[in-house]
Amino acid sequence: MRQASVNSKTVVQFDSVSLRYGNGPEALQDISFSLSAGSFHFVTGPSGAGKSSLLRLLYLAQYPSAGVIRLFGTDTRTIRRQEVPMLRRRIGVVFQDFRLLDHLSAFDNVALPLRVAGLRESEIRPHVKELLEWVGLAEHLDSRPSTLSGGQQQRIAIARAVIGRPELLVADEPTGNVDDAIAMRLMYLFRELNRTGTTVVIATHNEALVARFDQPRLHIAQGRLAVAEAA
Amino acid sequence: MLRPLSSSLPLAYDESHRFLPLLVALMVFLAAMAVAGALIVHGLIGRWDRDVTGTLTVQVPPPAEAADTASSLRERLHAVERVLADTPGIASAQVLGRDQLVGLIEPWLGSGDLVSDLPLPGLIDVAVAPGGAIDITDLARRLAEAAPGTTVDDHQTWLQRLVDLGRAVEAAVLVALATVAAVTAATVIYATRTGMAVHRRAIELLRLIGAEDAYIARQFADRAFALALRGGLIGLLASVPALLLVDWAARRVGSGFIIDLSVPAHGWPLIVALPLLAALLARFTAQAAVHRATGRLP
Ligand SMILES: Nc1ncnc2c1ncn2[C@@H]1O[C@H](COP(=O)(O)OP(=O)(O)O)[C@@H](O)[C@H]1O
Ligand SMILES: [Mg+2]
Numbered sequence: 001m002r003q004a005s006v007n008s009k010t011v012v013q014f015d016s017v018s019l020r021y022g023n024g025p026e027a028l029q030d031i032s033f034s035l036s037a038g039s040f041h042f043v044t045g046p047s048g049a050g051k052s053s054l055l056r057l058l059y060l061a062q063y064p065s066a067g068v069i070r071l072f073g074t075d076t077r078t079i080r081r082q083e084v085p086m087l088r089r090r091i092g093v094v095f096q097d098f099r100l101l102d103h104l105s106a107f108d109n110v111a112l113p114l115r116v117a118g119l120r121e122s123e124i125r126p127h128v129k130e131l132l133e134w135v136g137l138a139e140h141l142d143s144r145p146s147t148l149s150g151g152q153q154q155r156i157a158i159a160r161a162v163i164g165r166p167e168l169l170v171a172d173e174p175t176g177n178v179d180d181a182i183a184m185r186l187m188y189l190f191r192e193l194n195r196t197g198t199t200v201v202i203a204t205h206n207e208a209l210v211a212r213f214d215q216p217r218l219h220i221a222q223g224r225l226a227v228a229e230a231a
Numbered sequence: 232m233l234r235p236l237s238s239s240l241p242l243a244y245d246e247s248h249r250f251l252p253l254l255v256a257l258m259v260f261l262a263a264m265a266v267a268g269a270l271i272v273h274g275l276i277g278r279w280d281r282d283v284t285g286t287l288t289v290q291v292p293p294p295a296e297a298a299d300t301a302s303s304l305r306e307r308l309h310a311v312e313r314v315l316a317d318t319p320g321i322a323s324a325q326v327l328g329r330d331q332l333v334g335l336i337e338p339w340l341g342s343g344d345l346v347s348d349l350p351l352p353g354l355i356d357v358a359v360a361p362g363g364a365i366d367i368t369d370l371a372r373r374l375a376e377a378a379p380g381t382t383v384d385d386h387q388t389w390l391q392r393l394v395d396l397g398r399a400v401e402a403a404v405l406v407a408l409a410t411v412a413a414v415t416a417a418t419v420i421y422a423t424r425t426g427m428a429v430h431r432r433a434i435e436l437l438r439l440i441g442a443e444d445a446y447i448a449r450q451f452a453d454r455a456f457a458l459a460l461r462g463g464l465i466g467l468l469a470s471v472p473a474l475l476l477v478d479w480a481a482r483r484v485g486s487g488f489i490i491d492l493s494v495p496a497h498g499w500p501l502i503v504a505l506p507l508l509a510a511l512l513a514r515f516t517a518q519a520a521v522h523r524a525t526g527r528l529p
Contacts, residue, residue, distance in 0.1 A: 061439055063529055082443075089441035099436050103241035112239060116442040160440070 009037040010073070011168055011199045012058065017067030019053055027053045029223045031067070035201065037167070040194045042210050043203040045220035051203040052096065052172055054220065058201060059093045059170050060084060072167065089117055092166030092198075096173045098157040100145040106132065106156050107141040113164045131159045135189075151182050158186070162193060169193060171202045175209060187213060239437060240430050240447075242454045248422050251455065252462030255418075255513065258411045259466030259505045265411075266505070267474050269404035270498035271481075276397040283386045285361070289315070289324075291353035292380040307378035308353045314377045315355070318370060320363030327354040415459070415509060416516045423451050423520040438528065448521035452514045459513035463506025474502070 012035040019028040028050045035041060043051045056062040057069060060076065069076045071087060079087065092113075100109050107128055114124045132141060135155040145153050154174065161169060171190065175183035187209065194200045204210065210217060219227040242248065291311055294303045308326055315324045327335075332351050340349075359365055367385055374381040427434060434447055478494050494502075 059439060061435070061529070085438075085441045085443045088439060093439060095436075099432070101239070101241070101433055101436070104239075112437075113440045115239065116437060116440055116446055164441070 010034050011037045011039075011071070012201075013068075013070040014057075015068040015070075017057065017064045017069055019050075019057060019062065020065040025223075026065075027223050028057070028064075028220075031225045033218060033225060035199060037199055038194070038197055040191065040200045040215045041202070042213075042215055042217040043201060043220065044205065044207070044210055044217050045226075047205055049220040050223045051205070051220055053223075054218075055093075055170050055172050055201065055203050058168070059091050060088055089113070089164055090167045092161035092164065092169045094154075094157050094161045094169075094171035094174050096176060098145075098153050100153060100156055100160075102144055102146050105142045105144060106137055106148070109145065109156055110159045110163055113160060117164065128159075128163065131163055132156075135159050151178050154178060154182075154186070158189065162198075166198060168199045168201070171200075173204055174202060175204060175206055183209060184212075238450055238454070239442075240426075240433055240450045242426060242430070242450060245422075245426050245429060248426065248454060248458055251418060251422055251458045251513070252465065255415060255459045255462030255506075255509050256466035256469065258415050259463040259509050260470045262408055262411050262505050262509075263467060263470035263474065263502050265404045265407040266502055267477070267494050267498065269401050270495055270501075272397055272400040274495040274498075276393050279393055280390060283390060285359045286386070287357040287359065287365070287367075288384045288386070289355040289357055289374060290382050290384065291355070291378050293350040293352055304353055307381075308355070310377040311353075311355065311374055311381055314370075314373050315357060318365065318373075320360050320365050322358045322360040322363070324358075325356045327356060412512060415512055419455050419459070419513045419516040420520045423455065423517045424524065426451060426454075427521065427524055434525075435528075438525075444522055444525040447525060448518045451521050452518040455517035456510045456514035460506055460510035463509040466509075467503065467506050470502070 012033075014031050014033050017028060017031045018026050020026045031054070043054055045051050053062070057064055058071075060071070063069075063076060072090060074083075074087060076087075101112070104112070110132060111124050111128045114127070129138075129141065132138060135158065137152060137155055137159070140148060140152065145156060148156070158171075158174070161171070169190070174186055174190075178186070183206070190200050190202060191213070217227065218225060289311060291304065291307050294307070312324060312326070315321055329351065332354060336351075367383055371381075371383045374383060437447055474494060
């Protein structure tokens with residue numbers, strides 16, 4: 001089904017990618033790597049190294065100032081504007097600050113990607129309820145995010161990221177604001193998703209966490225890719 | 232629009248949209264007045280047009296120096312009537328009696344000896360048969376041969392001036408409506424842009440989870456539509472008493488009077504449709520404004 005560029009299982013491919021914000025220095029320089037379908041990668045590096053920037057390129061919040069990015073075999077430079085939303089729907093994102101909409105209930109936040117995709121309400125309802133039950137928020141369907149704890153908000157954010165069964169899941173510091181026990185539970189959750197075939201990319205500066213999960217990593221230092229272990 | 236769901240953007244809490252209903256109410260009120268004015272003038276001209284089209288007025292001057300003006304004028308009128316009778320396409324020709332003539336000029340000159348002594352011309356009211364085509368120039372020439380000085384008036388000059396007046400009024404109303412529409416559109420654009428700035432982060436989120444521009448545009452368009460419709464209905468409600476008052480006052484002037492100032496019946500649906508038109512304008516303007524703005528986003 002996927003159009004192949006390098007190999008039919010390549011989900012992400014970066015070729016000499018650089019990113020510059022405005023007229024500032026390059027936040028990312030000459031980055032090349034590829035991620036195959038079903039892989040699980042950490043993006044590591046100190047604060048300010050460029051992890052979030054790399055992820056922003058991955059979920060199409062940003063386009064590179066130089067180089068080529070292919071997502072699911074599609075060159076993002078030549079993609080037609082109307083096709084971008086379809087590409088984005090294949091990518092689930094857990095934002096560092098969650099970015100939940102506070103005027104919406106937990107249920108409506110999680111349902112958002114499906115509504116945006118134009119699904120009918122009858123298709124949305126059972127699916128969203130089931131997922132919120134799965135992340136332990138069955139009692140909070142109607143709660144506003146701001147009335148919930150940080151951990152609960154995070155689970156809403158994750159549920160929203162996976163509701164559309166994305167092929168690629170991207171999470172920016174998902175364990176940043178939670179204690180170690182919750183962090184571990186989250187990691188197992190991501191690994192569970194990875195086992196069902198989702199390609200997972202997680203940015204973190206938590207070395208202890210990375211050490212406990214034996215997964216390949218993309219290490220960034222000062223905007224450059226230092227280590228790219230084979231998947 | 233009819234989804235019973237919470238909107239994806241918290242536009243309902245927006246200050247930027249607060250004044251939209253008020254402004255649209257005012258705009259619809261003004262538009263209703265302008266349209267009513269145009270319709271009244273239009274109806275008036277249409278009626279006059281119907282009344283005088285297909286009629287000619289033939290004026291036969293009294294002879295300048297004749298011993299017996301009355302009998303001389305009668306002879307001339309007979310000559311003219313014969314010509315008219317021989318002209319195909321004329322349905323009837325009615326000579327106005329002296330009483331009618333005096334009646335016509337009485338409002339201007341009074342009813343004294345002056346009028347009764349005045350040498351009045353003969354007037355013939357001619358009805359053209361429906362579909363009958365009369366060559367006015369040729370007829371005028373033949374009538375002048377029968378009785379020198381006779382003129383034919385087909386009221387076209389007068390009518391043309393009326394039509395010109397009507398056009399001018401209609402143009403003025405169109406300009407007024409265009410201004411009202413432009414002000415409404417500009418306000419919607421401003422409110423939409425402000426709303427987009429306020430909700431920049433939420434809009435970015437929607438886009439990142441796969442929303443198409445049209446989806447985001449719909450959020451703003453639905454809101455603009457609802458607010459404009461609400462405001463429009465208020466404006467319409469406010470204009471109805473004013474219009475009914477004009478209508479009532481006009482009818483009180485007296486039916487059958489040459490000037491009918493009432494709003495024609497077929498005009499009311501247009502006036503009633505104004506809030507919907509305003510709402511649709513707001514909807515499409517908001518939509519276009521969002522598309523313009525999202526077109527610049529990555
Ligand atoms: N929106 C932005 N505008 C300008 N500079 C930015 C922006 N986002 C990040 N940067 C800069 O890019 C560099 C990498 O930042 P970031 O990708 O957030 O790193 P990390 O996520 O590893 O902490 C930093 O120097 C940061 O100041
Ligand atoms: Mg970061």
